Amino acid sequence: MKTYNWREAARRANRWTLQLALYGLTPESFAALIEGQGGRCASCAAVLRAIGRVCIDYDRERRLVRGVLCLPCLDGLRGLDWNMARARALADYLEQE
Numbered sequence: 001m002k003t004y005n006w007r008e009a010a011r012r013a014n015r016w017t018l019q020l021a022l023y024g025l026t027p028e029s030f031a032a033l034i035e036g037q038g039g040r041c042a043s044c045a046a047v048l049r050a051i052g053r054v055c056i057d058y059d060r061e062r063r064l065v066r067g068v069l070c071l072p073c074l075d076g077l078r079g080l081d082w083n084m085a086r087a088r089a090l091a092d093y094l095e096q097e
């Protein structure tokens with residue numbers, strides 16, 4: 001099985017190259033970030049398959065990249081407005097017997 005080349009994919013996609021630059025990343029550091037996550041979503045550990053199916057999660061307050069997420073996890077964070085109390089409350093709700 002051929003390994004997905006994140007660096008080349010980021011280089012080829014202009015939109016991604018521009019987005020990476022906004023976050024202070026290069027195609028090389030972006031690829032290293034995903035490889036450091038074992039090629040998986042930083043939250044749910046789903047296998048990240050292609051550049052169009054991932055998103056960079058950026059902490060605007062601390063001005064740092066938290067990680068690369070799958071799109072469903074990013075949608076969840078958006079829905080929770082990156083609010084930890086709401087995320088915990090939702091997890092508690094789901095864990096109710």
Ligand SMILES: [Zn+2]
Pocket residue numbers: 041042043044045046069070071072073074
């Ligand atoms: Zn995920």
